[in-house]
Amino acid sequence: MVGDASKDAAKKNGASPSSPAKSSGGGSAGDDTSSTGPTEDKAGGSSSGGETGGSGEGPSGSGACKTSQLAFSTSNGAGQGSILVNMKNTGSAACTLNGFPGADLSGADGTLNASRTDLPATPVSVKPGQSAHFSLNYTPNESGGSGVTFDSVVVTPPNETHSQTLPVSVNLAVADNDSSSVTVDPVSAG
Structure with a gap:
């Protein structure tokens, strides 16, 4: 019976990624750090992609960053319940990331789309060799139950349609397993 409840909860998507939600704070994503390069870029991607708009890369190299020119990795966030996704x-040219990325947690029991926080988004220019990042925030499972585990996050940079899948380990309580319990911040420099 509990297994059925966790599967049903894992498939629940709740609010759309474009609706604002309060950030659940920072946290540790565990000790695992992962990194993938641009050659693992996947077409089609996440339904929770970034904001629309932006231009292709022009002669000055200041266009929107493409998934194919970004290397992705994860690291621990500010505290428990936070993962930094680095891009x-x-x-060979500077590009710009502007807005919210798409971030979908995925696991054996289903997919969960992260909701956007109400933090303001500002354009971030990223020179060759430099990085930008965003935080994926969640409420860790402290219920004492097994909860629902997600083992990957599908990331779609702002203004892109191609996604990158990264390994993560996120466990949510069954009751918290909706999109309001997982939030994504806009892209920041660094």
């Missing part, structure tokens, strides 16, 4: 410009 390094591996291209």
Whole structure:
């Protein structure tokens, strides 16, 4: 019976990624750090992609960053319940990340779309070799139950349609397993 409840809860998507939600704070994502390069870029991608708009990369190299020119990695966030997703410009020209990325947690029991926080988004220019990042925030499972575990996050940079899948380990309580319990911040420099 509990297994059925966790599967049903894991498939619940709740609010759309474009609706604002309060950030659940920072936290540790565990000790695992992962990194993937631009060659693992996947077409089609996440339904919770970034804001629309932006231009292709022009002669000055200041266009929107493409998934294919970014290397992705994860690291521990500010505290328990936070993962930093880092995006390094591996291209030969500067590009811009502006807005909220799409972030979908995925696991054996389903997919959960992260909701956007109410933090303001500002354009971030990323020179070759430099990185930008965003925080994926969640409420860790402290219920004493097994909860629902997600083992990957599908990231779609702002203004892009191609996604990158990264390994993570996120466990949510069954009752908290909706999109309001997982939030994504806008892209920041650094």
